[in-house]
Amino acid sequence: MNYRFLLTRRWLSFLVLAVVVAAACAGLSKWQMDRRNQAVAEIRRVQQNYVKPPVPFEQVEQYFSVSDPEIKWTTVTLSGRYLPQDQRIVRNRPNNSAPGYEILVPFRLGTGDTVIVDRGWLPIGNLRSGYPDVVPSPPAGNVEVIIRIKPSEQALEGRTAPEGQLPSIALPVYAKQLEYPLLTGSYGLMASESPAPDVSPQQLSMPAVQEGSNLSYAMQWLTFGILAFVGFGHAARQQARIAKEEHEDQRQSGSHDPALQVRREDKARKRNTSDDEEDALLDRLGL
Incomplete structure (x- = not known):
């Protein structure tokens, strides 16, 4: 072909x-x-x-300043106190497909460093649009918290939030709202608190x-x-x-084949002409 x-x-x-x-x-x-x-x-x-046993903050301190993907979900023990006056609510945080919020609270360690602890999740409220109905307070005084490391999220360009809220867990954005230094590489997702309060936000599900x-x-x-x-x-x-x-x-x-067809027609015309001439000659001869 x-x-x-x-x-x-x-x-x-x-x-x-x-x-x-x-x-x-x-x-x-x-x-x-x-x-x-x-x-x-x-x-x-x-x-x-x-599921690894928790390690002291001092062993992973650098990862709260600069995140490392390989350290994500590492369990860490923190000792210090919450700073509830600078608490923030993060909007649009689903949990098991349910819409809601996450609660961030600065945590001042005994070393003087301040990290962010995500205390958990709250469902959307019915009393006021855009807010949970109740935000449980963190324990006062010295607290031991077990957290799992998560890296800071990206800032959502063009997204804003009401006062006291954040559109994402972008720690550099959060740090600009505080009057003291904040470690902005990673934050801690709370697993437990001691002493435990009477009411706590709902813990986020395991990935x-x-x-x-x-x-x-x-x-x-x-x-x-x-x-x-x-x-x-x-x-x-x-x-x-x-x-x-x-x-x-x-x-x-x-x-x-057009060319072949033309040749055939020419031959046919020639044959017809010869026949006509022959007939005319016979007529003149009286045959």
């Missing part, structure tokens, strides 16, 4: 389209694989760090240790990219087959 038609502008355009589709699918496949790799790394950190569907999505996008070339190849083969059949039909019947 002849594939010279692939060099025409029309088929080159089809090839470019197939390449673009395949490249887009490959990019989406890589994006899904990157998300899957992030999920696997997070699962590994949870499994390694979440899921399931990869999700990213791997299957990545394979699907990769398959779609391959199918773009398969479809192009199939269409080209069909076009070549059709062209071959048309060529064979023309060769067998000649009915589709």
Whole structure:
């Protein structure tokens, strides 16, 4: 079969389209694989760090200044006191798919450093829009808190919050609202307090240790990219087959060859002219 038609502008355009589709699918496949790799790394950190015995603050102090992803979920013991006058409520924080808030309170350690403790989650309130109904107070005086390290979040550009609230747990943004230094690399997600208060915010659930569907999505996008070339190849083969059949039909019947048709008509006209001249001659002779 002849594939010279692939060099025409029309088929080159089809090839470019197939390449673009395949490249887009490959990019989406890589994006899904990157998300899957992030999920696997997070699962590994949870499994390694979440249930380990707590370590003293002094062993991980540097990670509260500069976060390290590998330290996430490490359990740490803090000793000091809460500074409830600078407490903040973080908006739009779902827990098990339920909307609500998280409560952040600065915690002054015996070393003089101040870190942020996320005391837990509260559901949306019914008394005042945009606020929880009740915010439990932290224990007064000296407290021992067991927390799990989490890195500071990114600031949400263009997002604001009412006074006493934050749109995200962006520690540098929080630090600007305080009159004392704050360690802004990581904060602590509270696991327990001693002495325990009568009422506490709800503790956040342990992170899921399931990869999700990213791997299957990545394979699907990769398959779609391959199918773009398969479809192009199939269409080209069909076009070549059709062209071959048309060529064979023309060769067998000649009915589709314009040049051959003209030659046949010329021959027919010549035959007709010769016959007419012969008849005229016979008439003149009286035959």
